[in-house]
Amino acid sequence: MKRELAWLDRVIFAFAAFFFIAPLIAAAEYSVRGYGNKGHTFANYSWIIHQLGFSAALWTSLRISIITILIVLVLVVPTVVYVHLGGHRYRRLLEIVCLLPIVIPVVSLAIGAQVAMPKNLQSTSYELCFFYVVVALPYVYRSLDIGLQSVALSTLVEASQSLGADWFKTLTMVIIPAIRSSTTGALFITFALSLGEYTLAVLLHFHTFPTWATNISQENIYGSIAISVTTLGGAWILLIFVAFLPRIKSLFARKERVA
Amino acid sequence: MRKQFVFGAVAAIAVALLPAVSAQSATADTTNWATCADVASCGGISALVKAAQAEGTLNITTVLRNWADYGDAEDAYQAAFGIHINDDNPDGGSSYEIKSIQTAPAAAQPDVVDIGASHIQQAMTGSTTGGSLFAPYKVQTWNDIPSLWKDPAGYWFGNYSGQIVIGYDAKLKVHPTKIKDLTNPAFKKVVGIAGDPTGAQEALISVMAATVANGGTFDNVQKGFDFYHGLKTSGNLSGATADSTHIATGNPKVWLDYSFNALGTEQLGSQIGKTIQYVKPSDAAVQGTPYIFGINATAPHPAAARLWVEFLMSEKKGHLAKDLAGDEAANVAAGTLDGGKLFNSLMGGQNIFQLGGAVPIEIAAMKAKKLLVPSPATIFQPNPAADKLTLQQPSVAQQTTATALLTKLWPTL
Amino acid sequence: MVIADELAAPTRTTGGSGSSRLSIKFDRSVLGLLPIFLFLGYFLLYPIASIISSSIHDNKHHLTLSLYGNLFSGNYRTAFTGSFKLAFYSMIVSGIAGAIICWAVVKTNGIVRTITSSAAGVLANTGGVPLAFMFIAAFGQEGLITKLLLNVFHWDLYGGSFDLYNFWGILLVYCFFQVPLMVIIFTPALENLRVEWVEANESLGGSKSQYFRHVLIPVLLPSFISACLLLFASAFSAFATAAAMSNGSIPLVPLFIGNLVNGNVIAGQENQGDAMAMGMVIVSLFVIAAYLLLLRVTRKR
Numbered sequence: 005m006k007r008e009l010a011w012l013d014r015v016i017f018a019f020a021a022f023f024f025i026a027p028l029i030a031a032a033e034y035s036v037r038g039y040g041n042k043g044h045t046f047a048n049y050s051w052i053i054h055q056l057g058f059s060a061a062l063w064t065s066l067r068i069s070i071i072t073i074l075i076v077l078v079l080v081v082p083t084v085v086y087v088h089l090g091g092h093r094y095r096r097l098l099e100i101v102c103l104l105p106i107v108i109p110v111v112s113l114a115i116g117a118q119v120a121m122p123k124n125l126q127s128t129s130y131e132l133c134f135f136y137v138v139v140a141l142p143y144v145y146r147s148l149d150i151g152l153q154s155v156a157l158s159t160l161v162e163a164s165q166s167l168g169a170d171w172f173k174t175l176t177m178v179i180i181p182a183i184r185s186s187t188t189g190a191l192f193i194t195f196a197l198s199l200g201e202y203t204l205a206v207l208l209h210f211h212t213f214p215t216w217a218t219n220i221s222q223e224n225i226y227g228s229i230a231i232s233v234t235t236l237g238g239a240w241i242l243l244i245f246v247a248f249l250p251r252i253k254s255l256f257a258r259k260e261r262v263a
Numbered sequence: 264m265r266k267q268f269v270f271g272a273v274a275a276i277a278v279a280l281l282p283a284v285s286a287q288s289a290t291a292d293t294t295n296w297a298t299c300a301d302v303a304s305c306g307g308i309s310a311l312v313k314a315a316q317a318e319g320t321l322n323i324t325t326v327l328r329n330w331a332d333y334g335d336a337e338d339a340y341q342a343a344f345g346i347h348i349n350d351d352n353p354d355g356g357s358s359y360e361i362k363s364i365q366t367a368p369a370a371a372q373p374d375v376v377d378i379g380a381s382h383i384q385q386a387m388t389g390s391t392t393g394g395s396l397f398a399p400y401k402v403q404t405w406n407d408i409p410s411l412w413k414d415p416a417g418y419w420f421g422n423y424s425g426q427i428v429i430g431y432d433a434k435l436k437v438h439p440t441k442i443k444d445l446t447n448p449a450f451k452k453v454v455g456i457a458g459d460p461t462g463a464q465e466a467l468i469s470v471m472a473a474t475v476a477n478g479g480t481f482d483n484v485q486k487g488f489d490f491y492h493g494l495k496t497s498g499n500l501s502g503a504t505a506d507s508t509h510i511a512t513g514n515p516k517v518w519l520d521y522s523f524n525a526l527g528t529e530q531l532g533s534q535i536g537k538t539i540q541y542v543k544p545s546d547a548a549v550q551g552t553p554y555i556f557g558i559n560a561t562a563p564h565p566a567a568a569r570l571w572v573e574f575l576m577s578e579k580k581g582h583l584a585k586d587l588a589g590d591e592a593a594n595v596a597a598g599t600l601d602g603g604k605l606f607n608s609l610m611g612g613q614n615i616f617q618l619g620g621a622v623p624i625e626i627a628a629m630k631a632k633k634l635l636v637p638s639p640a641t642i643f644q645p646n647p648a649a650d651k652l653t654l655q656q657p658s659v660a661q662q663t664t665a666t667a668l669l670t671k672l673w674p675t676l
Numbered sequence: 677m678v679i680a681d682e683l684a685a686p687t688r689t690t691g692g693s694g695s696s697r698l699s700i701k702f703d704r705s706v707l708g709l710l711p712i713f714l715f716l717g718y719f720l721l722y723p724i725a726s727i728i729s730s731s732i733h734d735n736k737h738h739l740t741l742s743l744y745g746n747l748f749s750g751n752y753r754t755a756f757t758g759s760f761k762l763a764f765y766s767m768i769v770s771g772i773a774g775a776i777i778c779w780a781v782v783k784t785n786g787i788v789r790t791i792t793s794s795a796a797g798v799l800a801n802t803g804g805v806p807l808a809f810m811f812i813a814a815f816g817q818e819g820l821i822t823k824l825l826l827n828v829f830h831w832d833l834y835g836g837s838f839d840l841y842n843f844w845g846i847l848l849v850y851c852f853f854q855v856p857l858m859v860i861i862f863t864p865a866l867e868n869l870r871v872e873w874v875e876a877n878e879s880l881g882g883s884k885s886q887y888f889r890h891v892l893i894p895v896l897l898p899s900f901i902s903a904c905l906l907l908f909a910s911a912f913s914a915f916a917t918a919a920a921m922s923n924g925s926i927p928l929v930p931l932f933i934g935n936l937v938n939g940n941v942i943a944g945q946e947n948q949g950d951a952m953a954m955g956m957v958i959v960s961l962f963v964i965a966a967y968l969l970l971l972r973v974t975r976k977r
Contacts, residue, residue: 041536116723459924502841
């Protein structure tokens with residue numbers, strides 16, 4: 005099997021790129037149209053910032069997203085690490101459990117949550133954090149699982165322990181750095197999901213950034229398209245940034261060594 | 264350290280007691296607005312305005328700004344009384360509204376709901392004890408509401424309805440003037456419907472209008488179904504819902520709509536550089552069943568809720584938000600402006616609905632009392648043949664029969 | 677619950693040769709999973725339990741399975757058939773297209789690889805109204821690409837029977853998040869194809885087509901099928917996108933659920949909507965179970 009790209013592969017990439025980029029470009033073009041479809045302008049992007057309630061809504065969503073990734077960091081990451089280290093026999097079980105949220109429609113989860121959750125939990129928007137963790141779980145698990153598979157975890161742990169480190173030091177100074185890129189990727193997917201999630205927030209009667217944005221742009225179609233393009237494009241840029249982070253870091257490290 | 268602690272504790276206790284102190288010094292408003300059944304016996308409109316201002320917030324749900332010109336109503340209410348309106352889930356449906364009353368936490372429940380007539384039964388038996396979810400309340404203009412569309416005890420009452428009209432992109436080579444025109448091959452792939460008739464009331468009434476246009480009656484909407492089935496077979500029917508996003512992107516280009524959506528869609532058109540026009544069809548003058556108001560029995564803001572329905576059922580001619588000076592709310596709070604006077608100076612909700620192209624429920628009384636503002640001439644294209652027709656309106660029973668029939672038939676479209 | 681079975685079954689003590697008495701030992705390693713199980717039990721299973729409860733009661737609060745029985749006939753059956761069809765074809769198209777793209781992707785590395793894998797992550801999560809709008813803006817009646825094709829290539833996309841809102845148009849939209857999902861799932865399988873196997877095939881005198889038939893296909897087929905099953909489950913339960921793309925002229929389960937649970941016309945039948953939603957979940961669970969079974973087969977290799 006040759007490893008360079010044959011012309012056929014380039015054609016495949018070209019087709020794929022066209023199919024996936026064309027809708028994004030089309031939506032972006034729509035979002036920069038001027039009033040009455042005359043000319044183009046970036047005013048639709050700055051419009052949202054000047055609306056009443058922008059910073060309050062954005063701050064609410066940011067708070068919720070931060071708490072969500074903290075829960076993921078504290079609850080999910082150690083569990084997946086654990087299952088790769090000591091609880092091997094339960095790895096299959098955890099995999100099944102983490103796939104469950106894919107098949108549960110979010111609408112049903114919201115309806116059930118309204119009936120099941122205690123009323124004082126339902127009165128704070130932080131209730132959403134827990135459900136966002138549930139919704140993000142399949143993607144988080146997958147990312148962590150793949151990252152942990154490619155690391156010789158037990159070897160690292162043995163080496164670290166033979167050098168005298170306790171469990172906490174091993175976890176924070178050996179394991180987490182080893183899976184840093186997949187952890188950061190998982191956290192960023194969670195962050196992007198929490199920031200842009202609409203259905204659960206609206207059905208549970210909370211006012212987050214997406215619900216506020218939908219409300220405020222009822223009469224401004226260009227504005228609402230600008231928001232969805234920003235959400236999608238922003239998420240992508242964030243993920244690319246995260247993926248390139250190790251590259252950038254090693255670039256700096258190399259410079260330091262040379263200097 | 265200890266001094267700071269003591270000082271802090273005293274300050275904390277003082278702060279905690281302050282609301283209690285200030286509440287006692289406020290005017291002794293002992294009216295329990297949650298049980299108030301009509302404004303006259305609860306102290307009058309001025310007292311209601313003051314109480315609503317004290318509550319400061321109104322929760323409504325599933326209200327779109329350019330649906331029956333609700334936007335103007337919201338703006339006027341907020342500007343005049345200084346009460347902030349929370350609109351929850353603008354795209355939601357009546358089932359969602361009723362569910363919200365039943366399951367949402369107390370502070371997030373809607374104060375007033377605006378539901379379809381098909382949901383009255385569910386709302387009247389939906390509380391945990393099997394009783395009504397609503398609190399009985401008769402607005403000042405109660406006698407002007409047709410008895411067919413109000414509950415004798417005051418639990419619910421109609422507010423507005425819409426006539427089925429045809430919307431279209433003016434760039435089309437052929438402009439439709441009657442519902443049967445939709446079969447024209449010039450409209451291949453671009454004829455829309457406002458959704459699924461078993462989910463969207465607008466679509467259901469559109470099918471009823473198509474029935475009438477093809478010679479049928481409300482009791483049996485088979486002819487309406489056959490009409491749309493014909494549109495699908497001939498390739499005219501688009502799979503896109505006739506809502507603002509889809510109309511804005513060019514498909515559908517012809518659709519049946521409620522008259523009160525016309526204004527908003529035409530404004531959307533100018534925003535995106537399209538000319539959208541509406542016309543009343545000359546082969547059917549069909550009015551949908553009215554939408555229904557109910558005040559939540561467990562409303563978090565009972566006074567604001569009652570003020571909202573009084574406002575929306577008011578027939579007065581008067582000021583909209585843009586005509587207000589901006590200091591009215593402050594003046595009422597300070598006591599220099601009588602709340603009742605302010606209320607009477609505002610354009611009543613019934614007239615706002617009229618301006619939005621809806622048919623206000625109190626239209627007959629308003630015409631008799633000469634309170635009705637003229638319907639804006641610019642919304643609909645002239646069609647003299649259409650104006651000659653008398654409006655027909657189905658009953659809730661006919662709507663239920665039609666729903667049952669279409670539930671069976673529509674998947675076979 | 678599986679956990680209960682594992683706890684109840686007699687286990688060997690770790691490291692020992694196994695005592696002759698059958699003793700039920702508490703396997704402490706399961707404690708590590710307790711936090712996440714408690715979390716999911718409360719925030720996932722408990723809400724769903726109330727949905728299940730509502731779906732087995734009728735309007736008069738009597739226990740009944742009739743709401744599930746309704747799913748097998750009439751328009752509910754049509755909806756399930758419609759959703760099945762859409763998920764099935766979407767699985768086939770996205771599976772094959774995704775596999776082909778995977779083939780090209782595994783040959784890249786470095787910057788191109790990073791960009792494609794992060795793109796796949798974002799694209800696989802798109803859906804609902806934003807996705808629908810993007811497609812309409814590109815391929816709709818007045819879409820950018822439609823106009824481009826018309827003006828530059830003189831190809832009227834809408835002159836024939838192409839329509840973004842019919843069955844195949846919706847399928848096209850589904851591919852937007854299905855194909856990246858396939859790329860994400862299937863790439864590891866392709867990466868495991870060892871170069872040594874190609875060389876082994878050549879040294880044994882096998883031709884390219886023999887390699888294909890006797891090595892490649894048997895190795896890849898289970899992973900491919902299991903990936904396809906995951907695609908099916910994902911397409912079958914896609915809610916928001918179906919609602920955004922169809923007005924009801926194509927019967928799909930999410931649309932029916934929306935009419936019952938969030939509609940303006942039919943009142944008091946939310947229980948039926950919940951039963952439909954649970955029906956969707958049950959179908960997806962069957963598919964996921966098949967996926968996991970197949971995965972076990974491939975992992976043994």
